Amino acid sequence: MGDSRVRDNYLSKKISIFTGLICLLILLSVIYSLLILKEDIKKEDKSNLLRIETSNQRALIKEMFKEDNYYMESDFYDYGVINLKGEVIFSSISDFNKEEKINLENEIGYDNAFDNRKNGLIRYSTPLVNNGFQEGIIIIDLPQNVLNSGNKNEKFLPLWILLFLIGVLAFMINRFVKIDIIKPIKELHKSAKTILNGSYKCKVNYDYHGEVGEFCHDFEAMRGEIINSKEKEEKLKRNEKELLACISHDLKTPLSSISGYVEGIRDRIVKDEEGIKRYSNIILKKSKELSKLIDDILEQSKTELNEMSIERKEIYSDDYLMEVLGDLSIDVATHNMRLTVKGEIPRALIFIDTIRINQVINNIIANSIKYSRAGESIEIWLDDDIDKITVNIKDFGSGISIGDIPFVFNKFYRGEKYRNTNISGSGLGLSISKYIVESHGGNIKCSSALESGTTISFTIPKM
Incomplete structure (x- = not known):
């Protein structure tokens, strides 16, 4: 029912009908007033019009006749006074002279002949009566224009103005309803239908204030949230597929190695104690790699769900970093490499989760060890800014191509380039590190070139 009304422009048609009825009533009112005016003009002859127009002048002339004192008012017409003998007593009319005798029969009543003789004037006569x-x-x-019906028009003028204003108001209401109510409702209906059909691109363009405008804004905000939710859902599905593919590959590699070496021991491919020990060490190493991979996957899952716990505390930067870098230098030395700290470590109060920042530094150092040759060094220096400390970690390893740099913080990045090499790793370390750094209010970046090494820099805000 509702859909058919929208399709048939139900509301728009109703508004148009009501507006049309208002305009019809206005037209009928104007026609009716014109008919009344015409009828009034028919009923009231020219003599009546002249009598009404000259009523004040006649009364004053009578008074002047009694006092025998004739004078001219500023709004008087030309007039003359004649006694019953036909003698002119007073006259401001050029046709009559005082004491002149005229023929009364020719001057009594409304003089049509005079109307023709002297264009623009009407001569009107009326008895001069005193005391009965x-x-x-x-x-x-x-003036001849006293016979015009302008005075009749004037009485209908307020009505016509009112009707005109009603018409203008009806037009404005019709336009307002169509533009500010019907149009946005149609846009909302169209957008809602496209959303129901699985498309979210139909935007509501009505962007004005008011109740309808606020509703359109809220609808657009809801559409935006639906789009975001849909994109997140699709991203999660893609991530899930990618995660399953990467996990299956990365778990399969160490498991295959472990399985092969266990079979070698079982089938007594190696019999001596030294061979069994070497196989056992490889199995242990692969098991640790497998455990690290599983830990990274769990950590990445937490970052995807924003569930990684960050428990920060106040600590001085130099105390913290000197301890961390001291421990790391020992680990780096076990790989026949050197960890060099350049410059001084600034002292500033920072608010961090030490375990998580340790994880960031360890991930970066681990990558530097993996992609560098034995005997090379890893350099660390710190930049002390007003509001932050920047930790820079540089290696002199194989480096990263310019085209790959934008993707180094994506999860499973190594799968694009190093998955089929002998270098172990999940490709999740830098992705997890980026999440941790940004959770602390900092940022992380990479600069590198092939065969020239890589520098990873991240910031820690000061308190």
């Missing part, structure tokens, strides 16, 4: 007796005739010349 007629004493003469008053003749007044008026």
